[in-house]
Amino acid sequence: MSNDIAIRVENLSKVYKLYNHPTDRLKEALHPFNKKYHHDFYALKDVSFEVKRGETVGVIGKNGSGKSTLLKIITGVLTPSSGTVNVKGRVSALLELGAGFNPEYTGMENIFLQGFIMGYTREEMEQKVEAILTFADIGDFIYQPVKSYSSGMFVRLAFSVATIVDPDVLIIDEALAVGDVFFRQKCFDRLETLKQNNTSVLLVTHATHEVRQFCQRALFLDHGQALFWGNADEAVQRYYFSEHQQSSSKKVNQIGSNKEETKRTGKQQKAPKENSFSNQKVQWPIAQEAFFNIVSSPDTIGDGAICTTVGLCNSQGDPCRMFVQGDIGVFFYEFELQRDVEVPIGGILLFNEKNILIHGKNSMQFDTEAPKNLKAGTKIRFRQAIKFDLASGEYTFSIGLASIEEEAFQQRSQMHSALLEQYRTNLCYVRNIGTFSIAISLGVGITEIPFHGICDLPGEVCIEVQAHRFWA
Numbered sequence: 001m002s003n004d005i006a007i008r009v010e011n012l013s014k015v016y017k018l019y020n021h022p023t024d025r026l027k028e029a030l031h032p033f034n035k036k037y038h039h040d041f042y043a044l045k046d047v048s049f050e051v052k053r054g055e056t057v058g059v060i061g062k063n064g065s066g067k068s069t070l071l072k073i074i075t076g077v078l079t080p081s082s083g084t085v086n087v088k089g090r091v092s093a094l095l096e097l098g099a100g101f102n103p104e105y106t107g108m109e110n111i112f113l114q115g116f117i118m119g120y121t122r123e124e125m126e127q128k129v130e131a132i133l134t135f136a137d138i139g140d141f142i143y144q145p146v147k148s149y150s151s152g153m154f155v156r157l158a159f160s161v162a163t164i165v166d167p168d169v170l171i172i173d174e175a176l177a178v179g180d181v182f183f184r185q186k187c188f189d190r191l192e193t194l195k196q197n198n199t200s201v202l203l204v205t206h207a208t209h210e211v212r213q214f215c216q217r218a219l220f221l222d223h224g225q226a227l228f229w230g231n232a233d234e235a236v237q238r239y240y241f242s243e244h245q246q247s248s249s250k251k252v253n254q255i256g257s258n259k260e261e262t263k264r265t266g267k268q269q270k271a272p273k274e275n276s277f278s279n280q281k282v283q284w285p286i287a288q289e290a291f292f293n294i295v296s297s298p299d300t301i302g303d304g305a306i307c308t309t310v311g312l313c314n315s316q317g318d319p320c321r322m323f324v325q326g327d328i329g330v331f332f333y334e335f336e337l338q339r340d341v342e343v344p345i346g347g348i349l350l351f352n353e354k355n356i357l358i359h360g361k362n363s364m365q366f367d368t369e370a371p372k373n374l375k376a377g378t379k380i381r382f383r384q385a386i387k388f389d390l391a392s393g394e395y396t397f398s399i400g401l402a403s404i405e406e407e408a409f410q411q412r413s414q415m416h417s418a419l420l421e422q423y424r425t426n427l428c429y430v431r432n433i434g435t436f437s438i439a440i441s442l443g444v445g446i447t448e449i450p451f452h453g454i455c456d457l458p459g460e461v462c463i464e465v466q467a468h469r470f471w472a
């Protein structure tokens, strides 16, 4: 293995024998003609990729796609059924909570235990203890058995130990998700430092915006297979598309993709984008990738209309699930009316990872012409553009259709909202249609981080100098 490669995984598979009944295992073992009572289940199938020294690589995929199995094989916790794994240098791993720690030992004792496992002497660990405690910041709990720790405290200590021991390879399985936001920021700062010191990081996470932000390349696993290996942005894009469309789940194994050289230097590589609404000329998309698979969406309420199509594109009209703060996303949605409607109202609700409603707006809240007196069976299409001045993260969205009496619609600006509600009938509401992600617009605004909090609000600031005050 060449010097610049830290991890090489070649044709890795992990097969489990699954039995329908517990007794089948015994029947199989005792059968005189070796009759098979099991079927093979591939937790991993023929996975290959390599991680360079100093590179941060993400591993993404749905629940059960094989991410933890992969990390466990790389760290030696599991043995593969076939294929090889080569890892160069000292490996430090943060697998599931509690792994590698003795629950009966205090935090302090566990620090030394981990140091011992990593091959450090007691004296060497004594020199590192203060830095570990400062980073973990769990106070006197360090003298308590770790079984009494909250998951957040545990991960603070585990991350601190795992990263302070100068690993050549750091492997993290979802561990950071339990830390609070400030701790996660500290962790990512630490990961940056490790990267500069040439540590390779393999990061399993469901937080795809973190993959986009911190990883150069990513592996997208689906049912144990590598559907994509290469540029991190593209891996996340494919993950989003495959999540909602069966059509995109072709096997693509792009080792050495030419896009992998799109290195993340902390700055997003952006194509010039049109971010104003004024000349929006986005047509109803043709590309199938624009649309979500709403047939499998279980969360539909209302029988006044059927939601037939929902799509999402960028401001150029290209199918898109990954945006940068400030980008415009254009939602396309179509309903087929099941009853006569005076004036239709369509709208979108955006929710963040904590399921907090971030933004909701319907067509009645815009100064837009609306069609009137539509018959049952009519199909109506909406095209709604939203400027994503939002915090980085993953978002879900829901779509609804209502109807309102024409007279109330005409007088909506003068009517109290409670009164307006009386003239409104909900026809169809489809929850959790899909997801999209938003990454920080590093380096494209006036400052690196354009705002703090969950959304940017329109505003302005002015600064005035008052007359200088001389103190007696």
Ligand SMILES: Nc1ncnc2c1ncn2[C@@H]1O[C@H](COP(=O)(O)OP(=O)(O)OP(=O)(O)O)[C@@H](O)[C@H]1O
Residues within 6 Å of the ligand: 016, 041, 042, 043, 061, 062, 063, 064, 065, 066, 067, 068, 069, 070
């Ligand atoms: N010991 C086992 N016997 C049989 N099947 C197993 C075993 N361990 C894991 N699996 C299966 O292997 C598949 C991959 O599991 P794995 O834990 O690697 O997925 P994952 O991508 O890490 O999921 P998650 O995101 O939920 O953590 C799953 O379908 C799981 O049920």
